[in-house]
Amino acid sequence: MVLTDLKQGDTAIITDLSKVNILVQQRLMHMGMIEGVQVVTKRSMPFGGPLFLESHGQNISIRRNEASRIRVEQL
Amino acid sequence: MSEIALFGNPNTGKTSLFNHLTGSYEYVGNWTGVTVEKKVGLLRDKKNHLIDLPGIYSLKPLSSDEDVATLFLLNEKFSKILNIIDASQLERNLHLTIQLLEFAKPMIIGLNMIDVSNQRGIKINETKLSELLGVSIFPIVARSGKGCKELLNSLDSNTSKNIESFKIDYGSILENKIEELSKLLPSNLNISKRWLAIQYFEGNEQVKKYLQSFIPENCLQEIYLDTEKQLITTEALSSLTKFIHNKRHQHIKKITSQILVKTKTTKPTFTDRLDNIVTNKVLGIPIFLTLLYITFMLTFDWLGFPLADILDGFISGPLTNWIMALLGLIGASAFLESLVIDGIIAGVGGVLVFVPQIFILFFAISLLEDSGYMARVAMVMDKLMEKVGLNGKAFIPMIIGFGCNVPGVMAARTIEQPKERLLTTLLTPFMSCSARLPVYALFVGAFFVKYQAFVVLSLYVLGIVIALILARIFSSVLLKNETSVFIIELPPYRVPQIRTLFRSTWDKGKGFIRKAGTIIFAGSVLIWLLSYSGPSGFDVPMNESFLAMIGGIIAPLFTPLGFGTWQAGAGLLTGFLAKEVIISTMSIIYFVPEANLQAFMATQFTPLSAFSFMVFVLLYVPCLATVVVIQKELNSKKWMAFSVFISFFIAYVLSFLIYQGGKLIGF
Numbered sequence: 001m002v003l004t005d006l007k008q009g010d011t012a013i014i015t016d017l018s019k020v021n022i023l024v025q026q027r028l029m030h031m032g033m034i035e036g037v038q039v040v041t042k043r044s045m046p047f048g049g050p051l052f053l054e055s056h057g058q059n060i061s062i063r064r065n066e067a068s069r070i071r072v073e074q075l
Numbered sequence: 076m077s078e079i080a081l082f083g084n085p086n087t088g089k090t091s092l093f094n095h096l097t098g099s100y101e102y103v104g105n106w107t108g109v110t111v112e113k114k115v116g117l118l119r120d121k122k123n124h125l126i127d128l129p130g131i132y133s134l135k136p137l138s139s140d141e142d143v144a145t146l147f148l149l150n151e152k153f154s155k156i157l158n159i160i161d162a163s164q165l166e167r168n169l170h171l172t173i174q175l176l177e178f179a180k181p182m183i184i185g186l187n188m189i190d191v192s193n194q195r196g197i198k199i200n201e202t203k204l205s206e207l208l209g210v211s212i213f214p215i216v217a218r219s220g221k222g223c224k225e226l227l228n229s230l231d232s233n234t235s236k237n238i239e240s241f242k243i244d245y246g247s248i249l250e251n252k253i254e255e256l257s258k259l260l261p262s263n264l265n266i267s268k269r270w271l272a273i274q275y276f277e278g279n280e281q282v283k284k285y286l287q288s289f290i291p292e293n294c295l296q297e298i299y300l301d302t303e304k305q306l307i308t309t310e311a312l313s314s315l316t317k318f319i320h321n322k323r324h325q326h327i328k329k330i331t332s333q334i335l336v337k338t339k340t341t342k343p344t345f346t347d348r349l350d351n352i353v354t355n356k357v358l359g360i361p362i363f364l365t366l367l368y369i370t371f372m373l374t375f376d377w378l379g380f381p382l383a384d385i386l387d388g389f390i391s392g393p394l395t396n397w398i399m400a401l402l403g404l405i406g407a408s409a410f411l412e413s414l415v416i417d418g419i420i421a422g423v424g425g426v427l428v429f430v431p432q433i434f435i436l437f438f439a440i441s442l443l444e445d446s447g448y449m450a451r452v453a454m455v456m457d458k459l460m461e462k463v464g465l466n467g468k469a470f471i472p473m474i475i476g477f478g479c480n481v482p483g484v485m486a487a488r489t490i491e492q493p494k495e496r497l498l499t500t501l502l503t504p505f506m507s508c509s510a511r512l513p514v515y516a517l518f519v520g521a522f523f524v525k526y527q528a529f530v531v532l533s534l535y536v537l538g539i540v541i542a543l544i545l546a547r548i549f550s551s552v553l554l555k556n557e558t559s560v561f562i563i564e565l566p567p568y569r570v571p572q573i574r575t576l577f578r579s580t581w582d583k584g585k586g587f588i589r590k591a592g593t594i595i596f597a598g599s600v601l602i603w604l605l606s607y608s609g610p611s612g613f614d615v616p617m618n619e620s621f622l623a624m625i626g627g628i629i630a631p632l633f634t635p636l637g638f639g640t641w642q643a644g645a646g647l648l649t650g651f652l653a654k655e656v657i658i659s660t661m662s663i664i665y666f667v668p669e670a671n672l673q674a675f676m677a678t679q680f681t682p683l684s685a686f687s688f689m690v691f692v693l694l695y696v697p698c699l700a701t702v703v704v705i706q707k708e709l710n711s712k713k714w715m716a717f718s719v720f721i722s723f724f725i726a727y728v729l730s731f732l733i734y735q736g737g738k739l740i741g742f
Contacts, residue, residue: 049457050457059564063560
């Protein structure tokens with residue numbers, strides 16, 4: 001499954017980031033969001049806006065289309 | 076005296092620490108990238124300089140503010156590195172620390188936010204960490220200044236040595252290649268060759284450029300591809316960048332497993348609870364718009380307007396009388412009296428009246444920045460910005476642009492995607508900066524007394540709408556082959572410290588006061604002189620002055636827009652220096668007793684042409700300072716010229732449509 005399949009408040013582990021835009025991928029890496037790391041979808045912005053994610057105590061926001069390229073495994 | 080460089084991730088309290096250690100001020104940013112320039116401060120013990128660098132996640136730059144840090148390491152001389160680490164985000168922060176350790180200069184670590192990490196149930200064994208990294212570590216709380224004294228003392232001591240001992244083993248393949256590349260470099264380099272090699276393999280573009288001055292490009296490329304190929308076949312990894320990152324990550328995990336003690340599980344924080352409200356699906360956008368509206372009303376209506384009125388009363392009443400009395404006392408000539416009263420007081424005073432309003436606006440912007448809300452605004456507005464081909468981060472330069480376009484344009488540096496950065500830089504000048512506010516105030520006071528706030532609000536909204544429409548057009552026509560991306564860190568909320576807030580406001584606002592004493596003062600004297608003299612000598616009627624002649628030359632250009640008078644022409648011409656100068660010019664030209672001012676302006680403008688004039692002033696050309704900064708930021712005269720041309724063109728067309736259209740429907 002991919003990150004956008006998760007419901008609000010679900011926790012998952014990132015399994016594959018390779019399909020994500022390279023700039024976003026590198027930023028995610030800088031913020032410690034790499035394969036094997038836990039992520040929680042906290043909420044999403046209206047009208048198909050970006051997702052609000054949490055990963056080990058830090059909050060970040062990325063667009064839905066990028067999130068849909070992140071493969072995850074739900075916990 | 077030597078130089079110490081301050082490095083750290085964004086949102087780690089780097090700027091707070093800088094302020095505590097140097098005493099000299101510099102504003103605290105809570106959203107990624109407020110510190111966009113290299114800033115230098117004198118340490119409190121007056122022994123060394125501290126250089127504040129932009130917050131970065133890694134030495135491998137992704138955006139142009141991050142280039143600054145890498146270029147600094149490559150080209151500048153300094154003696155020591157001070158690395159600030161956010162204790163509550165240790166793993167992420169250590170990635171940068173390791174890259175800095177590999178640079179092999181003397182280094183000291185300030186472990187910040189130990190209070191926050193304790194609250195979150197994380198305890199760090201600092202002695203052990205210091206042992207593992209081979210550098211001294213000082214626990215601090217940068218916001219309160221706790222621990223900063225000890226840190227300061229250690230910065231001065233010469234005990235710290237180069238750290239040769241720190242080394243991560245990147246595996247035999249990469250280690251061999253690092254060796255191979257190092258051997259190609261000249262022996263007299265004073266930068267660590269190992270560091271250069273690792274950064275190059277990681278994909279650092281700036282380091283690559285640097286290496287190209289010693290090693291032919293094809294040779295460099297060959298080593299890189301060969302290394303990547305070997306690693307991909309043996310390690311089954313997608314890229315060299317990722318391989319290096321993973322190696323560091325493993326090392327960090329090993330470190331943290333020895334020094335981190337989790338004491339309790341975390342409960343929802345203040346940030347979580349606040350985010351539940353302000354980034355709520357339904358309430359998010361309305362809350363943002365409400366905050367903007369409150370800011371706007373505070374600036375114009377509720378607080379700013381009465382304050383400006385009081386100040387105006389003081390300047391045109393008692394102050395003018397005192398100065399007149401003083402001039403009479405020293406027996407000043409009519410020339411000098413006119414220069415002071417009609418020129419300087421009218422010109423500079425006419426602008427200074429707006430100081431309260433401008434400071435209120437800057438205060439509100441500082442509050443948004445320091446609290447951490449700015450990043451949320453970027454997230455909440457991203458969908459709208461995506462529709463016009465930009466991303467939510469572009470909204471931040473625009474909001475800062477409401478205060479002043481110059482820092483707004485500079486704030487666009489944090490946007491990763493070059494195309495989006497270019498567009499944001501070009502469009503930020505359409506945000507109605509505080510210098511344009513005096514012009515609106517004068518005109519709405521004369522023509523739209525009942526609808527003051529509404530008319531001014533419509534101008535602000537117009538600026539935003541024009542910027543969004545242009546973004547849509549430019550992104551689909553001029554630069555269509557790049558995808559837009561958005562990723563932003565949402566830092567924890569912090570209650571802004573009053574002292575920081577006031578100093579931050581003052582820092583932004585003092586430029587306005589300085590301008591009043593320099594450009595506007597000089598401009599006022601010049602404009603007065605031009606209005607006082609003419610072909611037939613001095614003290615001529617205003618209509619026969621040089622100013623009237625100059626303004627008259629360009630006036631016909633503006634006749635179709637409804638303000639083809641020499642007064643308007645002269646004002647717009649001088650307004651290029653700084654938009655406030657328009658008001659200085661008008662104050663000097665229309666210098667008549669207060670009661671008659673509005674009647675006098677009514678002979679020159681109708682409400683319709685006054686509105687058309689305000690729209691023109693909003694859009695026509697960025698001021699001189701903004702044009703210069705656009706040229707510097709984009710490093711292109713072509714785009715600078717484009718920015719000037721496009722804004723003039725749009726201003727002309729729009730004012731034309733408003734005036735002619737308005738006349739047609741009978742205004």
